[in-house]
Amino acid sequence: MAKEIDSEISYKPRILVIDDEKRIRDGCQKVLAQEGFEVEKAETGEQGIKMIEERYYDIVLLDLMMPGLSGFEVLAHVKGIHPEAVIIVITGYATVEHSIEAMKKGAFDFIPKPFSPEQLRVIVSKAIEYTRTLQDIANEKSRMRVLINRLASGVMATDNLKRVALANPAFLKMVGHSGEKAIGLPIEECVRNERLKGMIDQALAMPKEEFVELTDELKIGQEREGEEIILSARCVPFRDRLGRNLGTITVLHDITALKKIDQLKSDFVSMVAHEVRNPMNSVLAQLKVVCDGLAGELTAKQKDILLRAAEKIKTLSDLTTELLDLAKIESGLIAQEKESVDLSSLLSQQVAFHQAKAEAKHIRLESDCPPDLPSVVANRANMEEVLSNLITNAIHYTPEGGRVTVSANIENDYFCIRVSDTGIGIPKEELSRIFDRFYRVKNEKTRFITGTGLGLPIVKSIVEAHNGRIKVESEPGKGSTFSAYLPLIS
Amino acid sequence: MSDKQLILVVDDDPDLVEAVCMKLESEDYRVAKAYDGVQAWEKIKEEKPKLVILDVMMPNKNGYQVCDEIKQSPEYKDITVILLTAVGEAVTTTRYMHRDGITTLADDFIPKPIDLDKLMEIVKGYAG
Numbered sequence: 001m002a003k004e005i006d007s008e009i010s011y012k013p014r015i016l017v018i019d020d021e022k023r024i025r026d027g028c029q030k031v032l033a034q035e036g037f038e039v040e041k042a043e044t045g046e047q048g049i050k051m052i053e054e055r056y057y058d059i060v061l062l063d064l065m066m067p068g069l070s071g072f073e074v075l076a077h078v079k080g081i082h083p084e085a086v087i088i089v090i091t092g093y094a095t096v097e098h099s100i101e102a103m104k105k106g107a108f109d110f111i112p113k114p115f116s117p118e119q120l121r122v123i124v125s126k127a128i129e130y131t132r133t134l135q136d137i138a139n140e141k142s143r144m145r146v147l148i149n150r151l152a153s154g155v156m157a158t159d160n161l162k163r164v165a166l167a168n169p170a171f172l173k174m175v176g177h178s179g180e181k182a183i184g185l186p187i188e189e190c191v192r193n194e195r196l197k198g199m200i201d202q203a204l205a206m207p208k209e210e211f212v213e214l215t216d217e218l219k220i221g222q223e224r225e226g227e228e229i230i231l232s233a234r235c236v237p238f239r240d241r242l243g244r245n246l247g248t249i250t251v252l253h254d255i256t257a258l259k260k261i262d263q264l265k266s267d268f269v270s271m272v273a274h275e276v277r278n279p280m281n282s283v284l285a286q287l288k289v290v291c292d293g294l295a296g297e298l299t300a301k302q303k304d305i306l307l308r309a310a311e312k313i314k315t316l317s318d319l320t321t322e323l324l325d326l327a328k329i330e331s332g333l334i335a336q337e338k339e340s341v342d343l344s345s346l347l348s349q350q351v352a353f354h355q356a357k358a359e360a361k362h363i364r365l366e367s368d369c370p371p372d373l374p375s376v377v378a379n380r381a382n383m384e385e386v387l388s389n390l391i392t393n394a395i396h397y398t399p400e401g402g403r404v405t406v407s408a409n410i411e412n413d414y415f416c417i418r419v420s421d422t423g424i425g426i427p428k429e430e431l432s433r434i435f436d437r438f439y440r441v442k443n444e445k446t447r448f449i450t451g452t453g454l455g456l457p458i459v460k461s462i463v464e465a466h467n468g469r470i471k472v473e474s475e476p477g478k479g480s481t482f483s484a485y486l487p488l489i490s
Numbered sequence: 491m492s493d494k495q496l497i498l499v500v501d502d503d504p505d506l507v508e509a510v511c512m513k514l515e516s517e518d519y520r521v522a523k524a525y526d527g528v529q530a531w532e533k534i535k536e537e538k539p540k541l542v543i544l545d546v547m548m549p550n551k552n553g554y555q556v557c558d559e560i561k562q563s564p565e566y567k568d569i570t571v572i573l574l575t576a577v578g579e580a581v582t583t584t585r586y587m588h589r590d591g592i593t594t595l596a597d598d599f600i601p602k603p604i605d606l607d608k609l610m611e612i613v614k615g616y617a618g
Contacts, residue, residue, distance in 0.1 A: 278503055278547075281603040285509035288606045294512045317603050 013128055014038045014056070018048035018074065019063040019090060028061055031117040032124060045069030049077050056082060059127050063090045064098055072105065079106045084134060086127045154252035158200060160245055162187045174231055174252050176220065193218055199235040200248050208243035229256045269324055280317045284310055322454035325385070340375040341383055343415055344408060350387040351406050354395065362400045368407040376415045376486050382462045389455040390419040390482050398423035414468070414485040425476035434472065435460045459484070495540035495617040496520045500530040501574065502548045510543060513606045519617070527551025534566060541570040541617045557596050570616040573599040
C-alpha cells in the first residue's frame with residue numbers, strides 16, 4: 001500500500017447513512033466526521049438510492065427497518081448500482097435473522113441498535129480496511145493487466161488444472177492462438193507446441209523443495225506464410241504461502257532476429273576461418289618444405305630469412321585463431337550448448353595435457369582438487385579453453401624452476417578454479433588492464449614472451465558468459481593467482 | 491622404395507597438398523592427391539591407400555562425411571584416417587574438441603596449422 005501513498009492521502013472515504021431516525025443519522029455523522037470521513041445522510045430508502053445513483057459512496061450504513069422502501073430493497077438496489085460499495089446494516093432489536101439474511105444478500109457486516117460510538121468506529125474502520133484492500137487488489141490487477149498486455153514478451157499463467165488464467169496478446173500471437181478468448185481454456189486448446197506443454201506439466205509437478213526455471217528453445221511455425229519463429233521459453237511454477245503449486249507462469253521471447261544475426265556472424269566467422277587462415281596455414285607448410293631443403297638446397301642466409309618469415313606468419317595465424325575464438329564466444333552466447341561438466345576431472349586432464357610444456361621449462365605443474373566436487377552446467381569446450389589459457393599463461397610467465405598450482409573448491413555456491421604461479425607477477429598499475437583485448441604487459445621481463453593478448457579476454461568472456469567472474473591477485477616478483485568463479489546450478 | 495605405403499592427401503588448397511606431399515615423398519612414401527570429398531572417394535577406390543590425410547572443411551562433401559563413409563564401408567574401413575582440423579576452433583589444446591559423433595571415428599587428428607614434423611611422426615606410427 002505504501003506505493004500508493006499520494007492517492008491515499010488525498011482520498012477521503014465517503015459514507016452515506018440511511019436511517020429514518022434523525023438521532024442515529026446525526027450521531028453517526030458526528031462520530032464519523034471526527035474520524036475524517038465525508039459523511040452524508042438520507043432519511044428514506046428512496047432518497048438514499050437517489051443519492052447513490054448520483055455519486056459513489058465507499059460505505060453505506062443502512063437501516064433495515066424503515067417506512068417506505070425497506071432496507072432489504074435498498075440493499076438489492078445498491079448492489080445493482082455499485083457492487084463494490086460496502087454496506088453495513090443497522091438492525092433494530094438485535095434481530096439476528098435479519099442481519100444474517102442481509103449478509104447473505106451482500107451486506108458486509110451489521111451493527112445492532114443501540115450502539116456506542118466506539119462500536120461504530122470499529123465496524124467502519126474494518127469496512128474501510130476491507131474496501132481499501134479490494135481497491136488495492138483492483139488497482140494491482142489493473143496495473144498488472146496493462147503492464148502485461150504492453151509487454152513485447154509473451155506471458156501466460158495457468159492455474160493448477162492447466163487452464164489459462166492469463167495470457168497477453170504477445171503470447172497468443174506467438175503460439176498462434178487466434179480464437180476469441182483464451183482465459184479459462186484448457187492449455188491444450190491454446191498451445192499446440194508439445195514441448196511447451198511438457199514444460200508446463202513439468203513445472204506443475206515440481207516438488208516444493210525445488211525451484212528451477214525451466215528453459216527451452218522452441219521453433220514454432222506460423223500458419224500464415226509458413227514462416228518459422230524461434231522462441232526462448234521460460235517456465236516456472238508459482239506457489240502459495242505453504243509452497244503448494246498454484247499454477248505456472250510461462251514467458252516467451254522471440255529470438256528469431258537474434259538467431260538470424262547469430263547465423264550471419266557464424267557464417268562470417270567460418271568464412272574468415274577458411275579464407276584468411278587456411279592460406280596462411282598453407283604458406284607455413286610451404287615454407288617448412290622449402291626450409292627443410294625438400295625443394296632444393298638453401299643457403300644458411302636464405303633459410304634464416306624464411307624461418308623468420310614463417311615465425312611471423314605463425315603469429316598471424318595464432319592471432320586469427322584467437323580472434324575467431326573470441327568472435328565465436330561473443331556471438332554464440334545464446335546458442336551455446338551447455339551440459340553438466342565435471343570440472344574436477346577436466347582440470348586433471350588439462351594439467352596432464354600441459355605437463356610436457358611445464359617440464360620443458362622445469363616448472364612443477366600440480367593440481368590440488370578434492371575428488372567429490374559437484375558438476376557445473378557449462379559449455380565443455382569453453383571450460384577447457386579457460387583452463388588451458390590460464391595454465392598456459394602461468395607457464396609462460398613463470399621462470400624456470402618455478403611452480404604452477406591448479407586448484408578447485410566450492411565457495412558460496414560458486415565453483416572456484418584457481419591457477420597460481422610463482423612467476424614474475426603483474427605490476428599493480430597493470431592489473432586492471434590485463435583483461436583488455438590485445439593488452440600485454442610490456443617490460444624487461446616479458447620481452448621474450450610471445451602472445452596475442454587475447455588469452456585473458458577470452459577467459460573473461462567465457463567466464464562472464466557463464467554468469468561467473470574472474471579475479472586476479474598478484475605480487476610482482478612473487479607470482480599471480482587467477483580465480484575463476486562459476487555458479488553452481490541454482 | 492616400392493614397399494612404402496601409399497598415402498592420400500585431401501585438402502582443397504593445392505598448395506598445402508603439394509607441401510604435405512613433398513614432405514611425405516621425402517620420407518619415401520608414395521602419394522595420391524585429391525582436392526575435395528568427391529575426388530577423395532574416386533582416389534580411394536582407384537588407389538586403395540593405406541592412410542588418408544583428410545581436411546575437414548572442404549567443398550563437395552566435408553571431411554567428417556568422407557571419414558564416416560570410409561569407416562562404414564566394409565571394403566575400406568581399415569584405411570587409417572587422420573583428420574586436419576581447423577574449423578574456427580581452438581584446436582590447439584585437446585582431443586575432445588571435435589566430438590560430433592562422426593569425428594571420433596577418425597584414427598587421429600592434427601590441428602592446423604600443420605606441424606609437418608609432427609604429422610610425419612603420426613603417419614609413421616600408422617604406416618611404418
